[in-house]
Amino acid sequence: MGREYRYKEKNYDNSHECEECMEHEKKEYGKKEHENKCKGCICDQLRKLQPGTEVDLFLSNGARIEDVVFVAFNDKNCCAFFTGLENEPPGSTLIVDCKRIDAINIEGREC
Structure with missing residues (x-):
């Protein structure tokens, strides 16, 4: 004891x-x-992307979302925020996990 x-x-x-x-x-x-x-090409690009940039998103499930405006990227949870969705009320926000985006077309930007 x-x-x-x-x-x-x-x-x-x-x-x-x-x-x-x-x-x-x-x-x-x-x-x-x-x-x-939040690793990968798309996540890295979103970290650097200027808010207000118009983009087209190509999602992992095959969906394509055109002419949305990048608002912000949260590096803590990998969420990217976009506005300007067609057929949605003004002020609607699309939130996408950067790991679910296969490609981004950055409109008006030359490499």
């Missing part, structure tokens, strides 16, 4: 250090997950 008590006491004494280590590991894991989450 004495050993059990010392074991619990040791765990108790080190619990603060363990909590700090666990928090540090969570943060590091989150960074690694974030770093790897």
